Amino acid sequence: MPDLAATIATIAADMASVTDRGKVADYIPELAGVPLGKFGIAVCTADGAEHIAGDADEPFSIQSVSKLFTLKLALDIQGDALWTRVGREPSGSAFNSIVQLEAERGIPRNPFINAGALIVADVIAEAHDDDRGAIGAILRFLRELAGTRGNPDETIQIDPRVAYSEAATGFRNAALANYMKSFGNLRRPVDEVLQTYFHQCAIAMSCRQLARATRFLSAGGEADGTAIVTPERARRIAALMLTCGHYDASGDFAFRVGLPAKSGVGGGIVAVVPGRASVAVWSPGLGAQGNSVLATLALERLAGAMGWSVFTPEGG
Amino acid sequence: MPDLAATIATIAADMASVTDRGKVADYIPELAGVPLGKFGIAVCTADGAEHIAGDADEPFSIQSVSKLFTLKLALDIQGDALWTRVGREPSGSAFNSIVQLEAERGIPRNPFINAGALIVADVIAEAHDDDRGAIGAILRFLRELAGTRGNPDETIQIDPRVAYSEAATGFRNAALANYMKSFGNLRRPVDEVLQTYFHQCAIAMSCRQLARATRFLSAGGEADGTAIVTPERARRIAALMLTCGHYDASGDFAFRVGLPAKSGVGGGIVAVVPGRASVAVWSPGLGAQGNSVLATLALERLAGAMGWSVFTPEGG
């Protein structure tokens, strides 16, 4: 097997010369202003090692990568009953499509499209009394995951300007939330759910922090010897990542990279190599489906070089 | 690890007492007449062993399971150029939906929905001059895969009554083919493509034969020491199976079973455990999405008992 540290360094170096980097998200100024040249990667391996390259310690807006962690929290609260309110199927349409909701009467196809993540946020807001409680719980969970036992990483923060901008432009998400409310699939007031969602998207983390936070999904549900979820739940969340983690480019990502992963419009992608490693990559330029061009490419290279794919005899 | 032979035997025994078996496909008499009580399972492991239970040697109509093998043939012919004519994304709709084709101008979402399989059939018919040539090539390939080196399994046949009935009732598929033809995404005459497709669906095979034929996908592309496809192609086909193999229940299957698999309306499902085994299960009763109820349940039990999941540290 090739040397991981060297492989990561090579990939990071290669990425610097890629010219087709996509376009930075421009719907809010805080994202539009991120330099297109940024690239970072961090890998946490099963033996506890960490390897990083590039801008791996620079915080960025995790956006939809947060949906992975809120899903875990909502499953803690509702268990499998959650699946009566949100499906587990790929959507076959854009991340913010409202069409599917009409045909399927307010039940989103999966927890990783926006509508599904709003249901998840509703569950957390209900369990924690309101949006303030929900946001606190989400932030606390991420700090613990990214920290060491008993030592939460308090440097992880919500960027209040991002949260504000999301709310000021989030009419599409408001439409989705109101629409699901009209079908009775939202319990808390629409504004609470939206505030929870906008704040979880505004959490800023570095690749290193995200790779740490995702360790439990690559290790049968454990991190630092503590069970975060059961092995079965870890496996199932990974299955959802593989089939639904990249919106309407999930099939393509599975085809090219072959790893469970979740992307965000801030340019971050976290990926899981069961039994081996968790990976976080960041580069702000996005492709047509809203996934980071360079982060995808880097993961394809990494998976190829290391033989990491859930679909190969030696790699899973 | 538990004993595989014993596990299979237990599962087969358990299945006998399941009362909720779904409904046998009834759109043609040849399928409608299959007894709901049938159940068979066969597993080929990496070390060359075979384990079977139940009606594992009884031939049944493989139907859409054939799409797995025709995809391999079409990729041999067209290579990656095939992906300009058919996508790689889950469909988010029923296996025979025509709606998506209108929005995406005659390009089916993936090769496992009917529209995509018709494109694949068109590629094979073009390469082999007509439907007769195409059908011969498909049958030859399956006989070789299910046989041993130099010893094709000539017992594998097309059931002519099934092929005839498919053609006599196949108006939906004729609609799909004509529709794609109107967008220029079909090269051969519609009738040739349909005949190819109806005949590939009418191939009759047993679980044992299907498990043998699928070995190469669990073994990095090799069977009996011969490379059938490259490791990369084997991995990519497995990725497509996982994201698209069960129509609009693919996400749910990945969630519950966690293995790349392909189902058919005849009640068969083949699954792949990378590096470990290929599996074929058959029971004719179908659920709402057209997948075998008992074959799915048996695979869920088998995967659970053996720790076989591409999403677990120890199982992939």
Add this chain to the structure above:
Amino acid sequence: MPDLAATIATIAADMASVTDRGKVADYIPELAGVPLGKFGIAVCTADGAEHIAGDADEPFSIQSVSKLFTLKLALDIQGDALWTRVGREPSGSAFNSIVQLEAERGIPRNPFINAGALIVADVIAEAHDDDRGAIGAILRFLRELAGTRGNPDETIQIDPRVAYSEAATGFRNAALANYMKSFGNLRRPVDEVLQTYFHQCAIAMSCRQLARATRFLSAGGEADGTAIVTPERARRIAALMLTCGHYDASGDFAFRVGLPAKSGVGGGIVAVVPGRASVAVWSPGLGAQGNSVLATLALERLAGAMGWSVFTPEGG
């Protein structure tokens, strides 16, 4: 020609014995509580006569009938530029469908579906500074139309309980408004537009008042000798009523009745017989598409008896 007064009396009497009256709208208590047995009809003829029968002087919630009058106000403000923000085609779907908005990027198909009426409300709210100003302008206009020259009918009021209930349950409309806002097709804040819309729907009027208010559309744009709109605009609004006035039952209404008309979920329908009469009918029981069953039937009888159809040589 048969006697109009006698015809109306006969129809009203006949309606009393109809047992299949549909179902009263039940999404808000104020509508759910209206007795199913109510029926009223009022006709204003070109010669200034008025004929009524049944509960013709009982106010009811005009709901979507209001869209007719707000359209007139918005056309006064924006002129033909309005048609860049809302279309003039039948929708081919339910009155509150959101699907069409996604495909057509936030441009509603016509001003009589909810989304289109929200655009119209936005235009009025912008011209009158806010929802309060808009609501005042709409109410003033209806009082003038239903009154005599210089003598507005001040008995026309908004039912505040209806407006409140609409707002408390109006998540679907909030979804539509937010969705169009996300495409930039709404200028005022979403809440202002919704408040304007909910209040216009909560206006209570009797059949007599509605028939009076609609006179100008049957008389080349004039009422009491005053031009309300140009003849061309009157003709065009009538065309929109015919093609779009009954949501996805507009074709059927044109087929059966043959008159331009606009229905509301409160059970009211106003219809226009060019050059002859304006008609308002009310009965709260609705059919599957949300149009009053008895009001439709009464209009079919009236049009049949009087030879009133825009599609007959003698009747237009």
Add this chain to the structure above:
Amino acid sequence: MPDLAATIATIAADMASVTDRGKVADYIPELAGVPLGKFGIAVCTADGAEHIAGDADEPFSIQSVSKLFTLKLALDIQGDALWTRVGREPSGSAFNSIVQLEAERGIPRNPFINAGALIVADVIAEAHDDDRGAIGAILRFLRELAGTRGNPDETIQIDPRVAYSEAATGFRNAALANYMKSFGNLRRPVDEVLQTYFHQCAIAMSCRQLARATRFLSAGGEADGTAIVTPERARRIAALMLTCGHYDASGDFAFRVGLPAKSGVGGGIVAVVPGRASVAVWSPGLGAQGNSVLATLALERLAGAMGWSVFTPEGG
């Protein structure tokens, strides 16, 4: 009222200088080769007069204008039972859309979209044994309508090259027919229905012949003193023309012109002025929705100049 003959002459002269004439249909060579400069108009008035201008005696492919006449024949055969197999609502989508058929399970929205016209053709083919019989019946009916009593206009012919080309390229229509067959809404073999449809579209007629053939719809169902349909049926067909006659531009045509009309992709439009006149206009250049640009404009001018609109007090 202005002089009709002079008005028509002026309009024809004006049309000669219009430069934005749209594009000639190019899906078959027979249509693609028609000179864009052609323009003809013919009007038959209630008093038996005929007025023509331009290329009013030049035969052109009537295409979908034929749907008007086949609808009459199918209603003769099936009566109102026809409406269980085809709807009466505007489609809200393109003339050849297949999406609606999936949602509404093989029941086309109206008889003027292609799918609906195929149902109509199926009814006629069933009543006349096969496509040959159906085509003969359609041709006979048009010759009688365009002729005088006892003197059918035998110059009306089917252009066999057009019929052949339609069949050779008609994959979209074949898709629609097969799709409806899969829902059981087609009784005759698909090929018979398609042949009937392709041949009715290939009938060649001049404006003068078409205006004559449409007289009965403007005269309460009568032509030359003979009842062709009942007054009620004439009125109802006119209602369908107004709401559905121009595919997804029907609302716009009603708004601008205000007359029941039916267009064809050959560039012809027939319109009905109840009690006054039937009109046929032809110019081969089409707009985005497949309706003749100049024929629409000429009808708008004619209706405006003569005060002909079903929505005006004086005009209907």
